[in-house]
Amino acid sequence: MTATKFQLILSKVIAAVEQAGALLSQEFFRQGGPRGSGDKAVVDKIIEVQLRAELMEILPCDWWGEETGHQLSGNTLCWVVDPNDGTSDFLRGVMGSAVSVGLLRANEPVLGVVYAPVTPDGSDCVAWAHGLGHLLRNGLPVKIDLSKHQLSESKLVMVSSAAASKPKTNGDLCAPGDFYPMPSIAYRLARVAAGDGVCGVSLYPVSAHDVLAGHALLIGAKGVLVDEQGAGIRYQTEAGIHRVSNRCFGGAPSACAELWRRDWSKVYAKDAD
Template sequence: MFFCDFLGEETGRKLSGHSYCWVVDPHDGTADFLAGRIGSSVSVGLLHKGAPVLGVVYAPVTSRGPDCIAWQQGMRSLLRNGQSIALSATDRGLHGSIVFVSAAAESKRAENDVLCAPAVCEPMPSIAYRLARAAAGDGVAGVSLYGVSPHDVVAGHALLLAAGGNLFDQDGQPIRYTTPAEFSSPVTRCFGGERAACLTLLTRPWSTLVSPPRPELGTDV
């Protein structure tokens, strides 16, 4: 048996300082799922000394059917539903691409398209699945305009790193995990995907879309 630390959204935490820590969200996008929207996901990540080294994001109900995107350190490519994904070696940029945003953006789609231009937005639940789809090349970036916790993003972060991207905070700094329980600094927004696209997106006035209150437990980000 392999003993290590564990951090879960609903399943508690065991943080002893072990070099490995599983980070799990058993259902990312619960509120949207209960509202009948598709695209929620199971997110399983593994940190080694604070670095994401494994990510599995499984969305059981999507427009393309069940969708599982996975990677572990040492693999040369991502796996999508058991098949290797050929990854682009160059940044595509925002032009002609897609930025994955929260399902709440559906009610302000035009405003989100302006902020994502020259890309267009695609609203969907689950920040984990947004990041996974960006890593898989379906779009150029995934965005959350609300604070995120490690269980929301570690698995997606691992996938992005494998694809040559990264995950950035509201100041454009790559997100780090000083301990398995917290980020190195408060993260009020995150932008994950190709570096140039993310650094462009984070300069846009996203605050015009965000209501002041932080989402309650279970609210999608």
């Protein structure tokens, strides 16, 4: 089988993302801590400007970035980039934020690279491109079939780092699986695609730059990404790209179908935990 053009550029994209991750790591360990406040770090725009130049050289097309805006000309291809998914936690010194780069073709994810340069277990890069029969994790092939996975006691549900403050509520909502708090929704989806969990959850509105790369990885692992009503995430309009869902659930189809139906508003109740 002839490699697709997306497979042919994947190694170059991974290299560009890992270079960007090196900047993120340097900033995280900067003496005095990373610069910025709220949900904006100084390094975010620096990384995206670098990535935009490199990715456009690899494949010139449309662009959607969190920090440098968007350019939509009607091209069937579009880079979708988040230079630092999980910025708020990053600025608080929490490990696990990620560089997220995805590629759309005719509104469908066809390539994704998610790189978390600083985690408790070291750096972690998960990648996939259309036509590739497996994911790549830190350069090694990983073949996962999420269509065969179920929500069970042995499975983890990846949720936001805020879940750690409400363990009982989140434990009940993720049962019979266990919940695993972590900052980045992109990296949650990447870890699920790589087989570390059964579903990644975001209870906050997400844009395409938050989830597109992770969505591509899920496709490579025969998983799904659905919204708060169980409908598949789409990227058909500019408004739809800006906000793809109010909540999202990505991973094994059966687990997502079970989890999106649960009353996640319980985590916001005053008496939660």
